[in-house]
Amino acid sequence: xxxxxxxINPFSPSLTPISLGYxxxxxxxxxxxxxxxxxxxxxxxxxxxxxxxxxxxxxALVGLSAYQRTMLYVNGLAKLIKSLDRDIKLAIxxxxxxxxxxxxxxxxxxxxxxSRSSGEETLLRVARAIKNRTPFSNLLGxxxxxxxxxxxxxxxxxxxxxxxxxxSPYLDDTFDYSGMSEAIMLTSRGCPHDCxxxxxPNAFKHKVSFHSVDRVIEExxxxxxxxxxxxxxxDPNISLKPARLMEIFNRMLSEGLDMQMWLQTRADLVNPEVxxxxxxxxxxxxxxxxxxxxxxxxxxxxxxISVERVAEAVKLxxxxxxxxxxxxxxxLPYETFEDAVKTLEFMKANxxxxxxxxxxxxxxxxxxxxMARHYEAYKIKPLNNKRPAYLSIGSNYExxxxxxxxxxxxxxxxxxxxxxxxxxxxx
Amino acid sequence: xxxxxxxxxxxxxxxxxxVLGKQDRKxxxxxxxxxxxxxxxxxxxxxxxxxxxxxxxxxxxLEYIQKNIMxxxxxxxxxRFYVNLIHHVPLETVNDIDYNFNYYYQPWKQSIRTxxxxxxxxxxxxxxxxxxxVVTDRQTDSKLLAGLFDRFNNSFLLPVFYLNTDTFFLTxxxxxxxxxxxxxxxxxxxxxxxxxxxxxxxxDILEKASPNVASRTVLMNAPCPAAxxxxxxxxxxxxxxxxxxxxxxxxxxxxxxxxxxxxxxDQYHKSNSDCxxxxxxxxxxxxxxxxxxxx
Numbered sequence: 001x002x003x004x005x006x007x008i009n010p011f012s013p014s015l016t017p018i019s020l021g022y023x024x025x026x027x028x029x030x031x032x033x034x035x036x037x038x039x040x041x042x043x044x045x046x047x048x049x050x051x052x053x054x055x056x057x058x059x060a061l062v063g064l065s066a067y068q069r070t071m072l073y074v075n076g077l078a079k080l081i082k083s084l085d086r087d088i089k090l091a092i093x094x095x096x097x098x099x100x101x102x103x104x105x106x107x108x109x110x111x112x113x114x115s116r117s118s119g120e121e122t123l124l125r126v127a128r129a130i131k132n133r134t135p136f137s138n139l140l141g142x143x144x145x146x147x148x149x150x151x152x153x154x155x156x157x158x159x160x161x162x163x164x165x166x167x168s169p170y171l172d173d174t175f176d177y178s179g180m181s182e183a184i185m186l187t188s189r190g191c192p193h194d195c196x197x198x199x200x201p202n203a204f205k206h207k208v209s210f211h212s213v214d215r216v217i218e219e220x221x222x223x224x225x226x227x228x229x230x231x232x233x234x235d236p237n238i239s240l241k242p243a244r245l246m247e248i249f250n251r252m253l254s255e256g257l258d259m260q261m262w263l264q265t266r267a268d269l270v271n272p273e274v275x276x277x278x279x280x281x282x283x284x285x286x287x288x289x290x291x292x293x294x295x296x297x298x299x300x301x302x303x304x305i306s307v308e309r310v311a312e313a314v315k316l317x318x319x320x321x322x323x324x325x326x327x328x329x330x331x332l333p334y335e336t337f338e339d340a341v342k343t344l345e346f347m348k349a350n351x352x353x354x355x356x357x358x359x360x361x362x363x364x365x366x367x368x369x370x371m372a373r374h375y376e377a378y379k380i381k382p383l384n385n386k387r388p389a390y391l392s393i394g395s396n397y398e399x400x401x402x403x404x405x406x407x408x409x410x411x412x413x414x415x416x417x418x419x420x421x422x423x424x425x426x427x
Numbered sequence: 428x429x430x431x432x433x434x435x436x437x438x439x440x441x442x443x444x445x446v447l448g449k450q451d452r453k454x455x456x457x458x459x460x461x462x463x464x465x466x467x468x469x470x471x472x473x474x475x476x477x478x479x480x481x482x483x484x485x486x487x488x489l490e491y492i493q494k495n496i497m498x499x500x501x502x503x504x505x506x507r508f509y510v511n512l513i514h515h516v517p518l519e520t521v522n523d524i525d526y527n528f529n530y531y532y533q534p535w536k537q538s539i540r541t542x543x544x545x546x547x548x549x550x551x552x553x554x555x556x557x558x559x560x561v562v563t564d565r566q567t568d569s570k571l572l573a574g575l576f577d578r579f580n581n582s583f584l585l586p587v588f589y590l591n592t593d594t595f596f597l598t599x600x601x602x603x604x605x606x607x608x609x610x611x612x613x614x615x616x617x618x619x620x621x622x623x624x625x626x627x628x629x630x631d632i633l634e635k636a637s638p639n640v641a642s643r644t645v646l647m648n649a650p651c652p653a654a655x656x657x658x659x660x661x662x663x664x665x666x667x668x669x670x671x672x673x674x675x676x677x678x679x680x681x682x683x684x685x686x687x688x689x690x691x692x693d694q695y696h697k698s699n700s701d702c703x704x705x706x707x708x709x710x711x712x713x714x715x716x717x718x719x720x721x722x
Contacts (some may be wrong), residue, residue, distance in 0.1 A: 009473060010472050010505075011551075035432060039471065044439040044441070044653075045439060045470065046437070046470060047467040047471075047506070048437055048468050049436040049439060049467075052437070053436070057432045069549075069551050071549065072545070072549050072551065072554075073504060073505045074503050075504055076504025076505035077505050079504065106646055318615075351576075367456065386548070387548055388548070391549065394550050396550050
């Protein structure tokens with residue numbers, strides 16, 4: 001049985017779809033012929049060709065990555081695929097799907113399943129059910145709409161605690177290396193913290209799972225052998241276990257794995273020793289989450305980190321000549337326009353280049369976040385209550401402390417100070 | 428990804444240029460139908476360029492064609508089109524700004540309101556973006572042009588201007604530059620369709636090659652952006668800038684089915700896979716460019 005996984009984002013270049021890669025490798029290891037189609041702004045694809053691909057590959061199941069900003073496009077692809085063959089089952093998964101209300105099915109007429117739990121585990125069950133011609137039996141971790149249109153929610157499903165149980169999309173050549181200039185790696189999943197605006201802690205139930213150091217090194221060796229010399233670590237906090245990270249970098253150094261690397265972590269998870277080995281190993285850029293340079297605002301975010309601590313981490317990285325990126329957001333609860341300006345000023349005072357990921361963006365209120373559940377308590381006022389049920393509030397709100405016009409004003413101020421006119425890479 | 432299922436697919440058009448002329452109603456209908464059938468062969472995100480001699484003749488034709496663009500986009504929610512109207516605007520007084528804006532541009536923008544609503548609902552860039560590309564001439568007053576661009580920006584139309592050697596002086600007006608979404612640099616004082624197509628295609632090739640220059644890899648290792656150029660007046664179709672400039676037409680849209688057209692287009696590019704014509708044109712365009720101060 002064939003499974004097609006599609007990632008569409010017309011707003012940024014096609015990146016290695018690491019999460020789909022894991023699902024594809026896992027399904028392949030369980031006997032399903034699985035392929036990935038990654039459609040970025042630079043991908044050449046027409047309607048005619050997409051139809052041809054679906055006809056040629058003839059998938060029984062198509063999985064679509066869902067994000068707030070791509071839901072319209074996901075809906076469009078689902079409609080096209082279903083129009084080609086009503087028997088193809090369609091599932092959405094990813095950050096937007098995990099906590100999407102089941103009522104969204106009414107506005108997603110071509111979607112059969114919404115994946116709520118680990119993509120590998122839920123899609124395997126869905127694929128097996130389809131293969132057995134009982135597409136809605138023995139499912140876990142999904143909501144589904146049966147043939148009569150009735151919606152059902154199934155109990156959740158835990159992912160493997162040991163990530164090594166999932167095969168590597170790099171080692172089994174799920175990914176095509178021919179056009180790959182940078183490999184995205186995920187050596188751990190989840191986050192134990194409680195930032196009120198973030199989806200990750202709730203999606204992973206505040207647990208963190210890891211790959212072994214051996215597995216990480218094995219992947220890096222293979223990637224290096226394939227000619228890719230840049231790594232992008234997508235782990236939310238790669239130095240959560242500093243000793244593990246040190247071991248990874250020490251192994252890279254001792255085995256001569258010369259790579260250029262980008263990574264992100266919390267500012268309170270670095271120290272001079274870690275930073276030195278990062279530099280020696282080839283880390284060219286490190287990204288920290290600052291969010292706001294106002295201590296008053298920061299204190300309300302559940303992040304439990306001080307602005308001063310972030311400034312120290314920035315200096316530490318700069319002292320090692322590692323480029324620094326700072327993730328920031330405006331429109332936070334209790335943040336005034338003046339507070340938001342302080343964040344911009346922080347960049348200048350700390351000599352952080354305003355470009356790429358350092359370009360600020362308005363807070364997005366995603367499904368599954370503490371903020372989405374309690375937005376009224378934080379004096380957040382949605383501006384459009386008529387949005388489709390598959391969309392969360394997103395950035396369509398104002399607060400008691402910052403009106404919509406001020407949000408636009410601060411956004412323009414950031415753009416005016418930006419080297420690249422505000423183009424972010426990570427969203 | 429293992430991409431064997433993506434091999435030997437049909438060509439994908441990234442841009443279509445339509446040189447509008449004095450075509451009659453029947454020709455317009457035929458042109459519109461041909462374009463509608465071509466949309467399925469276009470990239471999910473594509474550019475359409477309509478070159479009009481003047482606004483009064485060009486806008487009604489564009490509006491007629493645009494109805495089919497909207498039909499396609501409504502049916503295909505994964506597609507995004509940028510519609511560029513390249514034209515000259517007579518601006519002699521402030522009243523001309525009001526007249527042109529109220530009579531032409533505002534109704535044009537209002538005609539796509541449904542896509543603006545969709546965009547607002549999804550808090551994302553609209554799937555149908557309109558770009559008025561103003562071709563300047565020696566008489567162009569930068570203050571009046573800036574005034575018109577303000578009206579465009581306030582209405583979410585993305586202003587673009589097309590400079591030629593006679594109008595490079597406009598780049599000295601930083602206020603005007605700040606208001607423009609994009610600037611095209613022609614390399615002669617002509618505003619003929621051939622010159623405009625040559626400039627836009629050349630600039631596009633150069634922009635696509637820029638990251639290679641920055642990373643010090645090969646200047647141009649990718650094929651030229653796939654484009655089709657249609658002369659609406661006589662129906663002739665050209666498969667690239669070089670063919671258009673050399674008047675080597677592929678077929679005629681007023682007598683050929685789109686599937687045949689695309690097959691011919693595919694065949695042409697396969698048999699000319701090592702052609703460097705467009706890149707040569709780009710180099711000539713760039714070497715003749717009188718770059719303005721500060722560029």
